Amino acid sequence: MGREHHLILKSILVSIVFVFLFSLAAPTIPTLGDSHVTLSEALVLVNTNSPGHQDFIQYIQPYLDHFGVPYSIADISLEPLPANLSSYALIIVGHNQLDVTNAFLTPAAQQMITNAVNQGSGLVNFDSALVDGNLQPRYQYAQDIFNFSYFNATSASSVSIQSNASIGNYVVALQASNTNHALLGNILPLGVVLPPQAESLAQVGGQPFLVATTLGQGRALQWTSYAWIQNSIYGYLRGLDDLVWRGLVWAARKPFVMQGLPPFLTMRVDDVAGPLWWVSDAVSYGFKPWLGIFLDNISDAEAAEISAQANSGQVTTAIHAFNESRLFYETYSLSDSLITASYNTGTQWHQAHNIPISQYVVPHVYRFGTNAFAGLSNWGVQFVGTHMTPGNDYRGSPWLMLKPYRLYQNGNADS
Numbered sequence: 001m002g003r004e005h006h007l008i009l010k011s012i013l014v015s016i017v018f019v020f021l022f023s024l025a026a027p028t029i030p031t032l033g034d035s036h037v038t039l040s041e042a043l044v045l046v047n048t049n050s051p052g053h054q055d056f057i058q059y060i061q062p063y064l065d066h067f068g069v070p071y072s073i074a075d076i077s078l079e080p081l082p083a084n085l086s087s088y089a090l091i092i093v094g095h096n097q098l099d100v101t102n103a104f105l106t107p108a109a110q111q112m113i114t115n116a117v118n119q120g121s122g123l124v125n126f127d128s129a130l131v132d133g134n135l136q137p138r139y140q141y142a143q144d145i146f147n148f149s150y151f152n153a154t155s156a157s158s159v160s161i162q163s164n165a166s167i168g169n170y171v172v173a174l175q176a177s178n179t180n181h182a183l184l185g186n187i188l189p190l191g192v193v194l195p196p197q198a199e200s201l202a203q204v205g206g207q208p209f210l211v212a213t214t215l216g217q218g219r220a221l222q223w224t225s226y227a228w229i230q231n232s233i234y235g236y237l238r239g240l241d242d243l244v245w246r247g248l249v250w251a252a253r254k255p256f257v258m259q260g261l262p263p264f265l266t267m268r269v270d271d272v273a274g275p276l277w278w279v280s281d282a283v284s285y286g287f288k289p290w291l292g293i294f295l296d297n298i299s300d301a302e303a304a305e306i307s308a309q310a311n312s313g314q315v316t317t318a319i320h321a322f323n324e325s326r327l328f329y330e331t332y333s334l335s336d337s338l339i340t341a342s343y344n345t346g347t348q349w350h351q352a353h354n355i356p357i358s359q360y361v362v363p364h365v366y367r368f369g370t371n372a373f374a375g376l377s378n379w380g381v382q383f384v385g386t387h388m389t390p391g392n393d394y395r396g397s398p399w400l401m402l403k404p405y406r407l408y409q410n411g412n413a414d415s
Contacts, residue, residue, distance in 0.1 A: 068259025156205020
């Protein structure tokens with residue numbers, strides 16, 4: 001056998017040995033059903049037969065979607081809890097009255113929830129219907145984890161943050177010390193008496209509102225009401241939203257990855273009039289301001305400043321209105337000729353001052369005429385900001401039913 005044949009045979013043998021050793025050393029790839037797999041996501045428990053299920057869709061799920069929480073949904077009315085429940089980083093009970101008759105949450109299923117938390121899965125419980133009319137507990141898992149006793153609570157309209165909590169302080173860390181939130185209406189919380197191993201992170205009318213505790217390796221949060229999410233009571237984007245997302249983060253076993261807001265700074269300023277010294281200051285701090293200008297209140301010198309900044313990529317700008325009382329993108333008569341005149345004036349102004357027109361436009365008090373969009377298209381505008389249907393007034397008109405939070409609840413555009 002020649003030297004070349006020896007080298008070929010040696011190469012084949014080395015390859016066989018390498019493959020054999022690799023097959024011994026390589027771990028078995030786990031499947032989703034394996035109980036030892038750690039999942040960096042949440043499992044949301046819902047019951048489509050429950051009268052509370054719609055609450056999950058309308059109030060809780062928009063938060064999960066907007067915060068970029070990775071989650072799967074388990075409908076307990078259709079299937080048993082997954083055998084790998086303890087593998088999930090977080091378990092979320094998604095609505096009130098999850099299973100008031102225990103038709104699906106059998107003793108074994110409830111023990112699985114307790115065991116999962118004890119082994120490190122987080123729990124955030126939005127179900128505050130934990131007792132019957134006689135204040136008797138409905139769920140053993142809730143008693144195992146929170147160990148509450150119960151009382152008849154009273155309705156209240158004020159939420160106060162407990163800044164000195166030692167358990168779960170991260171959840172309220174963005175709130176100013178001992179902040180008080182005045183609700184627009186009353187809510188009736190679940191009346192709970194806390195055991196020594198639990199703390200109230202917020203109170204409503206002096207009663208526990210958001211409770212944190214630990215069990216074994218796991219962390220758990222209990223909301224005693226989510227009625228505040230209703231627009232008529234308080235609603236989104238008024239000051240309690242951080243308790244929701246920070247609660248999810250705190251409770252979840254780590255690593256837990258959620259796709260929150262991207263890491264960029266943005267700055268939109270409406271009603272812009274001179275002097276403009278603050279624009280350079282904003283740029284120096286890393287902002288790229290969008291300037292919605294009052295056309296009549298910008299001098300030629302100030303327009304030259306904007307031109308230099310816009311053409312160097314430091315700002316973007318578009319006309320917001322002629323002035324405080326004269327709109328640009330809508331005339332109260334909705335006259336085509338007046339709208340056309342507005343655009344002619346605006347186009348000449350941008351060209352005369354060498355200021356590029358932003359692809360984003362927000363009109364004063366968000367008012368677009370129904371005949372304003374041809375002009376926007378001619379300008380190359382791709383995005384607009386408004387709260388209501390074009391042609392309507394900002395005050396008193398219904399808001400547009402859009403994501404992330406205005407999908408199910410009605411309200412006024414200016415609220």
